[in-house]
Amino acid sequence: MKEAGGDGGFVRADQIDLKSLDEQLERHLSRAWTMEKRKEEAAADQRGSKPPALAAAHYSQNRRQRRSDWEIDPSKLVVRGVIARGTFGTVHRGVYDGHDVAVKLLDWGEDGHRSEQDIAALRAAFSQEVSVWHKLDHPNVTKFIGAIMGARDLDIQTESGHLAMPSNICCVVVEYLAGGSLKGFLIKNRRKKLAFKVVVQIALDLARGLSYLHSKKIVHRDVKTENMLLDKTRTVKIADFGVARLEASNPSDMTGETGTLGYMAPEVLNGSPYNRKCDVYSFGICLWEIYCCDMPYPDLSFSEVTSAVVRQNLRPEMPRCCPSSLANVMKRCWDANPDKRPEMAEVVSMLEAIDTSKGGGMIPVDQRQGCLSCFRQYRGP
Incomplete structure (x- = not known):
């Protein structure tokens, strides 16, 4: 599906709900993600000094560095009750570093109907869109606080203990607005x-x-x-x-x-x-x-x-x-x-x-x- 355009080159805005990620963007980012991964692997093979496991770790480290400007510390996040449910996850009340927040937990692979490539494309789209959102600063735009990309063995603190997070879950944290829609x-x-x-x-x-x-x-x-x-x-x-x-x-x-x-x-x-x-x-x-x-x-x-x-x-x-x-x-x-x-x-x-x-x-x-x-x-x- 093609998308909209205008004078001087404009961006796809992303909702807390992320319910309608664009299909073309998914395909495009999937291809870009795959090509980048192949380049990393080819570079590692040419160097010959890094085994596959180290090359993968190096690739993951680079990805973490690229998104470090918007990724938040999960140890500072407390997730509370559900306030809304969406297509890909749930919105919760929460506290991050002492501030009231809304927390969107996104799970694109829970139903088992998505391929690894599909999930990778969705994560890539997620990463691009939050990287745009976190740079916005205006009194009439909901403040983006940060996000967490899915990671293995990620625990998020709740009032009743710890919530084990599957590796395919992503988390978006924004300011909590008490007035509703x-x-x-x-x-x-x-x-x-x-x-x-x-x-x-x-x-x-x-x-x-x-x-x-x-x-x-x-x-x-x-x-x-x-x-x-x-x-x-x-x-x-x-x-x-x-x-x-x-x-x-x-x-x-x-x-x-x-x-x-x-x-x-x-x-x-x-x-x-x-x-x-x-x-x-x-x-x-x-x-x-x-x-x-x-x-x-x-x-x-x-x-x-x-x-x-x-x-x-x-x-x-x-x-x-x-x-x-x-x-x-x-x-x-x-x-x-x-x-x-x-x-x-x-x-x-x-x-x-x-x-x-x-x-x-x-x-x-x-x-x-x-x-x-x-x-x-x-x-x-």
Whole structure:
């Protein structure tokens, strides 16, 4: 499967969940890993002074040195209860070096259905993506603390003793955010809605985080409220880098459906080449969701949404009560033409210019007096 590209060469972002590792990346990294290993073995054979065991140890040592800048000390990690379960593992509460953390334990070989080559490719992809994530530093991006690649006889301390870690397990440690997902927060406020000032602040947090990623040539590719977390102060942080990637210099190198239906841009749904502007489109859908505290396309199936977004220019219904300043941001972001969508840096500027002093938030359900006039059918830009 090919992947997305943009101006000046961009990166696949990786989620804590790592649930959708790109197939092409798996194949590419598998080949690269195999070639590198063969080079090491050939070099050892030519030297003739290192037996195979020593050559393998030398190779492993080199790998450890290459990832030493993000690998953490397992003796400082305490794993606690499970807080979520994903495709490849579980997310736990934990403590690392005295700080509250979220710990993702990933096991790609537990079911016995993956070959050694498959597992090696997944680990290589894991290694590349955490090596990108650990360099990110922004208040609206979840802080990556470190990771542990699977190793034999690895014990992780828990409150009830020690947890023996199979050699095929990898561990990701990130800051723990007590506020839960943005989606959960919006669901809790579905009836009473959010004050307009809060809507704009949340949108700004998300926009600034995405603008930062794009400045680092990273395309997230799965922007949705479920992938954003809140801290204790209600600051939004991007937390999912499972399918993110560096933006390719050639747009035709990024194709194929990647993301979540309902948030995916028409060009992604259509299998056309795409770039970072697919994140801008998804942001526009998220902005509508933040304002309305509701789900877009509630009465349509996934297949209906896909067809209507691409062929009929379907977009979420725009509330009449939505201030034009915010509605304009949504419309520009979800334009069918990626070239007409603004860069995320421009979105930040547009949001910063919005006046929230006079209100303008979504009308709560119990204040509509049975009237649905707050909504009108909106079918396109």
